């Protein structure tokens with residue numbers, strides 16, 4: 630089956646007049662199968678927006694191959710554009726226009742039949758506010774209006790950069806249902822997000838990037854299994870002191886919110902013993918099973934040696950590889 634989206638060996642370097650050239654994307658790989666909801670994840674500055682902008686023809690790549698719905702881009706961008714809906718940067722709406730008028734202008738400009746406006750307003754839950762001015766909309770409602778504008782042409786591929794920004798928990802749930810309904814109808818959805826628990830609930834597959842490179846990709850369960858190897862989630866009352874004890878005892882530890890993740894652990898009992906003899910009692914000790922932990926394991930300080938990396942790491946310095 631033809632991939633909905635395929636990127637290989639993508640390189641994008643930003644050049645400024647004064648500073649050094651900066652490789653924002655450095656050999657990135659990504660494949661999204663049709664009909665899936667795919668999470669595109671990475672820490673701040675890892676290159677997600679640059680990748681999506683390059684894919685959509687807003688930036689020019691230095692190297693690499695990209696295709697959308699089986700068509701190489703940017704060569705066939707004009708042909709695929711009507712089949713792709715995207716929000717990559719928060720769109721600016723006119724506050725004096727109503728939601729309906731905003732969408733009707735966009736529909737007219739895109740040659741979309743008027744009937745689609747009511748349908749998409751309904752899909753994003755804005756029908757009852759359609760005649761209100763956009764300036765009276767909350768951030769979350771503007772976000773939903775943006776998604777409605779991307780859905781207008783009933784695209785085969787929908788690309789959303791941080792679609793849950795500004796949404797309250799109920800709004801996030803509605804967005805999840807909306808995207809799931811679209812995927813069940815056969816639409817492929819790519820979302821970038823920092824809300825990893827949300828991604829874990831909604832996505833069939835993910836690509837995790839760090840420093841412009843792919844560090845893990847595949848079904849959510851497969852990515853968890855890769856990160857899971859030897860990584861344990863540890864909860865204790867005083868996790869700062871626990872981290873200190875474990876690091877002094879030679880463990881590779883990162884702090885993840887209110888708990889620790891201990892990496893490359895051969896024997897989990899070693900942790901409870903090391904903490905127990907120091908008077909700290911372990912409340913939870915479990916293999917990593919949350920995407921958030923997997924994400925930290927895979928991106929903490931950059932790609933880790935031994936983690937699944939379908940890209941060449943020969944140009945990484947020894948120091949960088951060991952972080």
Ligand SMILES: Nc1ncnc2c1ncn2[C@@H]1O[C@H](COP(=O)(O)OP(=O)(O)OP(=O)(O)O)[C@@H](O)[C@H]1O
Nearest residue numbers: 643644651653671672673674675676677678679680
């Ligand atoms: N116009 C630009 N000129 C120079 N450097 C840039 C430019 N845009 C982005 N960068 C740099 O490229 C790298 C990747 O940025 P990008 O915005 O793609 O990351 P991101 O993963 O989308 O981050 P975030 O999650 O914070 O939005 C960063 O180091 C950023 O500083």
